[in-house]
Amino acid sequence: MPVVRADAAPAAEAAPAALSIEKTGPNFKALRDINQIMQTLPHRYPFLLVDRVVEWEKEKYAVGYKCVTINDNFFPGHFPERPIMPGVLQVEAMAQLAGLVMLDPEDTAAKGLFFFGGIEGCRFRKPVVPGDVLMMRADVTKYNKRFGIVKVAAKGYVGDELVVEAELTLAMAKQ
Incomplete structure (x- = not known):
């Protein structure tokens, strides 16, 4: 019986020397893992929506992702017959990543917290469903x-498809 892969063309056959699919997954090396993220952000379950940061330059940009699973607590109600990650939580995940752009966990002198200040030009292009990896990028465009x-x-992707984008405003909390 031939092996069928989701990404393979019906008539295509894998070369015998090809690397098996279970060894080819995109498990990105963490620049910041979940423990380091929790040291930086105040969010906790069920509202911590960034699993890993894979690229980061302070006050410039960050790339990170959220692994979306059916075990996420919002799926029983959104929607029971067709689970879709709520758009507002996609935007929140991008805002959390944006906060991580601004905060350096190694800089103990500059402890701060950024709050969500606004959303402009938000567009949802495709649904995000269980099994997807919401890969996000947040680029600072202006910093006063x-x-x-x-x-x-901020932009969110599933694979190479843009699924959400927005311009976010963050405001630093007064200490």
């Missing part, structure tokens, strides 16, 4: 240090 206001261009 004096007032602690940050504008971030």
